[in-house]
Amino acid sequence: MTTETARRLTLGALIQGSGGHIAGWRHPDARPDGQLDFAFHADLARTLERGRFDALFVADVVAVWGHQLDSLSRTGRAEHFEPLTLLAALALVTDHIGLAATATTTYNHPFHIARKFASLDHISQGRAGWNVVTSVVPLEAANFGHDNHLEHELRYRRADEFVQVVKALWDSFDDDAVVRDKATGRYYEPTGLQPPHHEGEHFTVRGPLNISRPPQGHPVVFQAGSSETGREFAARHGEVLFTTQHELGAAQEFYADIKARAAGYGRDPAHVLVWPGLTPIVAATEADARHRLAELQDLIHDDVARRLVQDNIGDLDLSDYPLDGPLPDIPDSNRSKSRRDLLVKLAHDEKLTIRQLAGRYAAGTSVAGTPEQIADRIETWFHERAADGFNISFPYLPGPAEDFVDHVVPLLQRRGLLRTEYEGSTLRENLGLPRPAAAERHLQETGR
Ligand SMILES: Cc1cc2nc3c(=O)[nH]c(=O)nc-3n(C[C@H](O)[C@H](O)[C@H](O)COP(=O)(O)O)c2cc1C
Secondary structure, eight states: OOOTTTOOOEEEEEOOTTOSSTTGGGSTTOOGGGGGOHHHHHHHHHHHHHTTOSEEEEOOOSSOSSSSSTTGGGSSOSOOOOHHHHHHHHHTTOSSOEEEEEEESSSSOHHHHHHHHHHHHHHTTSOEEEEEEOOOOTHHHHTTTOSSOOOHHHHHHHHHHHHHHHHHHHTSBOTTTEEEETTTTEEEOGGGBOOOOEEOSSOEEOOOOSSOOOTTSSOEEEEOOOSHHHHHHHHHHOSEEEEOOOSHHHHHHHHHHHHHHHHHTTOOGGGSEEEEEEEEEEOSSHHHHHHHHHHHHHTOOHHHHHHHHHHHHOSOOOTTSOTTSBOOOOOOOSSOHHHHHHHHHHHHHTTOBHHHHHHHHHHTTEEEEOHHHHHHHHHHHHHTTSOSEEEEEOSSSSHHHHHIIIIIHHHHHHTTSSOSSOOOSSHHHHHTOOOOOHHHHHHHHHOO
16 A cells, blocks of 8 residues: 555546536536537636646446436436547647546447547547446437347446456557567567457457557546446456545445455555545535535426436336425336435435435535635545545536636645646556556466
8 A cells, every 4th residue: 555645636527518417507607508619628628737637537428318308308418529539639738637538338349449548548648548337328228229228247247358358459569569660661560469369258359459559558447336246347447436425434435445355356456546526516605605506406407306316216217206205115226226225225314305315416426615625525535545536526617617726726735635737747647557567468367
């Protein structure tokens, strides 16, 4: 384990043009038109870079962002940029910030994904990150010719093989294999070529990849598994882990658990960074900040409130249950198990109505307070080993991102928690993660 002095806070920003809060796009200062406006995203990325964020992160589903279409028209989730296209463009208007995006292993092929993230890593000179997900939105299945979403365990089995193939493809060429030597006439040294020749349960991929090894060796692997299977997957493959705990104790439990699991796989726990979500709602006084949050909550339409619970809790249709009544018994789900369990427990423990549960879910990881209170919260969680960093989300954009950078970041810098200048040139270097050596791949994956 690294020593406390060597530990340094790392920060990511989750970017959703319409804002992280489900009703954020309706806020008077929100810019929902920014959703498909590149200049808006470029300004935002530069703001985050001014705040010395390690990375910005674009989440994704390969569908409109909802399970059904009934309430979608009341959210800002019907349109969003394809993330890698957006990140390639952002690479050209930024210099330091890491560029991470989701790509699902359920509705993609490893060759495409290896190639795209390798390209982004070359274009950005070592700033790419891949958030590996298995897809939580069942509607995605219908866009790829399937009636049903793959079963949870099976999705993770496929993901496991998927990641191994992608890494092997990234290692197709040794670091120094591509020499482009005009004098000898060798473009690359044949001895430095290592096609994966993979034959597995889900994929057969000969390789090699048609692009040389990414500057970072492997783009940084982000992950957010949280169920038992998801945690095992995250501990094996993840380097930055998104989590959703709201309470310090639960976050510490997750932190300790995932570090122990990673160590169990022979990994250095310091190279697995845990990033809980945090949605700061900053104002000059705590009362003002709370008022801002309440304003946002009041903008949630009834249809959206019902769907918010239904989409995240499982497969039970809630249309016949009154919003101001209790949550009925919820059967097991093939969606996100951890999220279902969290919501059922919350509703049960605090005797919440469906509307109240929707409000709590929408508030998510929101913390309303003064800049000092937000900085205190970040510092406490970091020192108490509940977090190595945070995945900061903004209820709407761009105002709250500017507030965070202008008012919270300087406090974190003054407390010696956050850098004042970028020290590395790649995302890996800034995060303090080692660059994987190509030879290690063969050892890790074959055990030889
Ligand atoms: C911050 C964060 C971002 C996520 N981004 C995505 C995403 O872009 N696409 C997606 O399908 N799932 C996303 N997820 C869901 C996770 O991939 C995962 O399915 C979820 O955390 C539940 O874990 P489990 O699969 O182990 O039950 C995200 C989760 C978190 C916490």
